[in-house]
Amino acid sequence: MNIIASNLASNATLATPNGTTRPQVRIVIVGHVDHGKSTLVGRLLHETGSLPDGKLEMLKAVSARRGMPFEWSFLLDALQTERDQGITIDTTQIRFRTRSRDVVLIDAPGHAEFLRNMITGAAQADGAVLIIDALEGVRDQTRRHGYLLHLLGVKQVAVVVNKMDRVDFSAERFGVIRDEITAHLTGLGLAPTAVIPISARDGDGVSERTAKIDWYNGPTVVEAIDALHPARPLDELALRLPVQAIYKFDDRRIVAGRIESGGLTAGDEIVIMPAGKIARIRSVEGWPSSPADAQGAGRSVGITLDRELFVERGDVIAHVGSAPRDTRRIRARIFWLHEQPLAAGASILLRLGNKETRAVVVAIEKAVDPGELSSAETKAIARNHVGEIDISLSQPLAADPYVDNPRTGRLVIEVNGRIAGGGLVLSVDAGQRAVPVDIVPVESALRPDERSARYRHNGAVVWLTGLPGSGKSTLARALERKLFSDGGSPILLDGDTLRAGLNGDLGFSPQDRTENIRRLAEVATHLARNGHVAIVAAVSPLREDRAAARRIADNVFREVYVATPADVCERRDPKGHYAKARAGVLHGFTGIGNDYQPPESVELAIDTSSCTVSDATDEIERMLIRTGILFDEVTDLAANI
Amino acid sequence: MQPGMDHLDALEAQSIYIFREAFARLKKLALLWSLGKDSNVMIWLARKAFFGRVPFPALHVDTEKKFPEMYAFRDHYSKEWGLDLKVDYCPPVEAIDPTLPPAARSAARKTEGLKLALNKYGFDGLIAGIRRDEEATRAKERVFSPRGTEGGWDVRDQPPEFWDQFNASPPPGAHLRIHPILHWTEADIWAYTKRENIPIIPLYLAKDGKRYRSLGDADITFPVPSTASSIDEILVELEGTKIPERAGRALDHETEDAFERLRVAGYL
Ligand SMILES: Nc1nc2c(ncn2[C@@H]2O[C@H](COP(=O)(O)OP(=O)(O)OP(=O)(O)O)[C@@H](O)[C@H]2O)c(=O)[nH]1
Numbered sequence: 038m039n040i041i042a043s044n045l046a047s048n049a050t051l052a053t054p055n056g057t058t059r060p061q062v063r064i065v066i067v068g069h070v071d072h073g074k075s076t077l078v079g080r081l082l083h084e085t086g087s088l089p090d091g092k093l094e095m096l097k098a099v100s101a102r103r104g105m106p107f108e109w110s111f112l113l114d115a116l117q118t119e120r121d122q123g124i125t126i127d128t129t130q131i132r133f134r135t136r137s138r139d140v141v142l143i144d145a146p147g148h149a150e151f152l153r154n155m156i157t158g159a160a161q162a163d164g165a166v167l168i169i170d171a172l173e174g175v176r177d178q179t180r181r182h183g184y185l186l187h188l189l190g191v192k193q194v195a196v197v198v199n200k201m202d203r204v205d206f207s208a209e210r211f212g213v214i215r216d217e218i219t220a221h222l223t224g225l226g227l228a229p230t231a232v233i234p235i236s237a238r239d240g241d242g243v244s245e246r247t248a249k250i251d252w253y254n255g256p257t258v259v260e261a262i263d264a265l266h267p268a269r270p271l272d273e274l275a276l277r278l279p280v281q282a283i284y285k286f287d288d289r290r291i292v293a294g295r296i297e298s299g300g301l302t303a304g305d306e307i308v309i310m311p312a313g314k315i316a317r318i319r320s321v322e323g324w325p326s327s328p329a330d331a332q333g334a335g336r337s338v339g340i341t342l343d344r345e346l347f348v349e350r351g352d353v354i355a356h357v358g359s360a361p362r363d364t365r366r367i368r369a370r371i372f373w374l375h376e377q378p379l380a381a382g383a384s385i386l387l388r389l390g391n392k393e394t395r396a397v398v399v400a401i402e403k404a405v406d407p408g409e410l411s412s413a414e415t416k417a418i419a420r421n422h423v424g425e426i427d428i429s430l431s432q433p434l435a436a437d438p439y440v441d442n443p444r445t446g447r448l449v450i451e452v453n454g455r456i457a458g459g460g461l462v463l464s465v466d467a468g469q470r471a472v473p474v475d476i477v478p479v480e481s482a483l484r485p486d487e488r489s490a491r492y493r494h495n496g497a498v499v500w501l502t503g504l505p506g507s508g509k510s511t512l513a514r515a516l517e518r519k520l521f522s523d524g525g526s527p528i529l530l531d532g533d534t535l536r537a538g539l540n541g542d543l544g545f546s547p548q549d550r551t552e553n554i555r556r557l558a559e560v561a562t563h564l565a566r567n568g569h570v571a572i573v574a575a576v577s578p579l580r581e582d583r584a585a586a587r588r589i590a591d592n593v594f595r596e597v598y599v600a601t602p603a604d605v606c607e608r609r610d611p612k613g614h615y616a617k618a619r620a621g622v623l624h625g626f627t628g629i630g631n632d633y634q635p636p637e638s639v640e641l642a643i644d645t646s647s648c649t650v651s652d653a654t655d656e657i658e659r660m661l662i663r664t665g666i667l668f669d670e671v672t673d674l675a676a677n678i
Numbered sequence: 679m680q681p682g683m684d685h686l687d688a689l690e691a692q693s694i695y696i697f698r699e700a701f702a703r704l705k706k707l708a709l710l711w712s713l714g715k716d717s718n719v720m721i722w723l724a725r726k727a728f729f730g731r732v733p734f735p736a737l738h739v740d741t742e743k744k745f746p747e748m749y750a751f752r753d754h755y756s757k758e759w760g761l762d763l764k765v766d767y768c769p770p771v772e773a774i775d776p777t778l779p780p781a782a783r784s785a786a787r788k789t790e791g792l793k794l795a796l797n798k799y800g801f802d803g804l805i806a807g808i809r810r811d812e813e814a815t816r817a818k819e820r821v822f823s824p825r826g827t828e829g830g831w832d833v834r835d836q837p838p839e840f841w842d843q844f845n846a847s848p849p850p851g852a853h854l855r856i857h858p859i860l861h862w863t864e865a866d867i868w869a870y871t872k873r874e875n876i877p878i879i880p881l882y883l884a885k886d887g888k889r890y891r892s893l894g895d896a897d898i899t900f901p902v903p904s905t906a907s908s909i910d911e912i913l914v915e916l917e918g919t920k921i922p923e924r925a926g927r928a929l930d931h932e933t934e935d936a937f938e939r940l941r942v943a944g945y946l
């Protein structure tokens with residue numbers, strides 16, 4: 038929400054009928070488990086006189102029933118399991134007022150197990166209060182939350198050092214923690230606005246500088262909160278209107294969405310991305326009446342256009358001359374919340390604005406645990422960790438780098454219908470391979486669409502991976518025959534065949550195997566770029582090698598895992614290799630050890646022990662239709678306006 | 679020019695966004711119309727979102743124990759607003775778990791009625807007008823809140839929800855609750871009702887020194903002392919009061935966990 042309480046027309050437009058304009062600011066309380074977040078919220082409400090009648094008595098009774106001294110945290114920890122375990126599970130919100138503003142306080146859980154709930158709460162905040170137990174000092178969730186604030190775009194943070202009563206209100210202990218956290222946050226570009234010694238339980242430093250902290254002369258928590266700013270509106274940025282829906286309830290065709298940034302008015306010349314179609318806004322619609330003036334960021338609007346264009350949910354409307362990039366390639370810095378680590382090659386569902394598209398993670402870099410001080414980089418992004426990823430999208434979309442537009446520069450990733458991560462767009466079209474300067478590639482004389490019109494397919498690399506004897510070559514040949522008889526242009530690249538010539542210099546050392554795959558991928562990609570369907574049949578046992586092949590072929594890569602069980606493969610043993618390997622006369626053979634790394638996510642997996650060759654071929658064809666390689670019979674290119 | 683937005687404009691825009699997301703992503707929606715101030719604001723917001731229409735049914739799960747003024751309101755405005763009104767009834771109280779305290783047992787009828795209606799129509803999304811500031815477990819809700827096949831709420835495993843990206847894929851047989859006014863307060867509802875001239879049931883205004891702040895079943899809802907006889911006066915009263923909104927709802931006060939248990943089982 039972009040709230041700024043300006044331009045108030047009359048008292049009646051205010052929720053508070055006292056005639057003043059009170060900005061609203063949303064503040065999240067974060068920090069390590071048990072450091073006193075919920076206690077501070079309870080205390081703040083109490084000290085600002087914001088608790089409803091009977092609440093204090095209720096809290097007393099609830100605490101007593103559990104044989105505990107008075108617990109402020111029970112105000113927000115309303116769930117029975119939260120109270121029984123003395124821990125916050127889910128985020129909650131509560132309101133209070135300071136002298137100058139209305140504050141929405143967002144309490145967040147500190148336990149690593151509930152990081153998804155912390156993010157749910159913190160993502161809505163304009164500012165944050167990071168709390169640290171004076172005795173325990175900076176802990177892993179302190180650091181992790183600090184890092185996430187920065188990833189979530191929360192740019193103002195005040196730090197409180199709590200439970201000062203447990204360290205005898207020692208100014209020295211406070212100084213140590215203040216210096217450590219200030220250095221850490223400043224390193225993240227998030228210098229704290231204040232560092233405050235408090236005892237949330239007893240009230241020191243919350244709304245008053247008590248005698249126990251007479252050595253401190255900075256702001257209290259209430260004063261620090263008063264100094265945090267509400268979200269700035271995004272009116273100054275270029276127009277971004279992501280399309281939520283097209284409504285045709287009557288004779289109007291209304292394009293509906295929320296203006297994420299900038300503003301619009303009837304008559305504006307706009308461009309619809311990613312297709313780049315141009316139109317003019319004919320009218321801005323509304324109910325019960327249509328707005329007469331310009332509409333700014335934050336408004337949910339409906340517009341009609343001056344011509345019939347194909348517009349769909351997920352498109353982004355911008356002004357001509359300041360449109361977002363259209364891309365099939367994004368680099369993003371993300372946090373990951375799913376149990377299963379995110380690895381290169383993973384196939385995901387991506388949401389950016391109102392656009393939803395399938396995508397593949399092409400590469401992962403800088404995967405670390407932000408809770409650790411000096412965390413080693415890992416290949417996959419584990420749960421609650423962060424990293425940078427290159428994503429290849431199956432459909433083009435319009436996006437901005439986060440630094441240019443915070444709203445259209447962020448995305449979420451969904452796994453099995455549930456949000457599993459999110460992050461900021463670092464760049465669009467990242468990861469394109471650089472063209473060496475002294476090599477000038479010669480372009481083909483034919484355009485891609487000339488070829489695809491003849492072949493009825495786009496170029497692709499169909500990569501069949503699986504154990505020796507799993508049926509890759511059989512399937513590859515059957516697919517080749519089928520595509521050819523439909524008028525297409527398939528080309529078979531069999532790993533063994535190419536070893537006889539192009540790759541004749543390569544042996545079976547790990548480096549040579551990797552180079553073998555690289556050459557296969559380069560040749561196949563060249564064919565695909567020229568409109569052919571390159572069918573590669575290669576054991577390609579290493580996940581990393583296949584991920585490299587995918588990087589080379591990019592969005593035309595289609596991986597098929599021929600997942601025939603190992604015992605079936607060995608029984609088949611078409612080339613006698615398993616027998617030789619068992620006899621110890623064939624070294625470096627993939628199959629009888631467990632050196633084959635099965636893919637984690639592919640476009641298709643087929644077990645040939647339970648279906649016929651023609652069933653399997655049909656399945657591959659269906660996958661190629663579904664993923665936009667083969668043209669479905671009903672597709673009519675000319676119908677694409 | 680910088681078109682300014684005030685507090686109510688911002689609340690409204692966010693709610694409209696939620697309505698449109700729900701309509702785009704779910705197949706069979708219904709709006710739960712309890713006839714109270716909150717659900718009337720919801721209907722108004724839906725009409726704003728969809729340019730005068732409410733493109734899904736308004737479902738009234740009737741306990742048959744509402745105030746007569748509420749039934750009169752329903753019958754009048756369902757026609758005037760062109761709603762696709764569906765009225766379904768709750769099972770008799772005898773069919774409900776007798777171990778529940780009396781008010782909770784009475785409220786549980788509504789949960790059962792809701793389940794019956796869900797099964798009957800096969801809705802995959804129910805739009806409900808709950809707000810965070812009403813009650814502490816509601817404050818922990820998501821905007822798109824997944825429910826199990828039995829309508830239950832798994833409070834320990836709510837999905838992440840941020841940046842207005844919603845989890846909208848209920849598994850087969852389950853449904854989603856959508857909460858378009860979760861972020862509004864009681865005062866916001868009244869200020870908006872006044873600004874937009876949304877009709878209200880007169881029971882909310884003081885008569886003989888009392889008024890209803892919240893309307894439920896006639897037998898378990900009680901008026902609070904008040905002299906506020908107009909919306910403006912209600913707003914002034916709310917400004918000064920420290921009495922919680924649901925003070926007149928017996929059901930909230932029976933035991934510490936009564937409300938949570940109801941909600942986990944599928945109550946609103
Ligand atoms: N001595 C002392 N104890 C405190 C203080 N503040 C909080 N506590 C105690 O610390 C414990 C944890 O407090 P909570 O407020 O629940 O901590 P939290 O950060 O909200 O914990 P999670 O939400 O579970 O991460 C409780 O038992 C509090 O009573 C304080 O200033 N001094």
Ligand SMILES: [Mg+2]
Nearest residue numbers: 074075124125
């Ligand atoms: Mg807590």
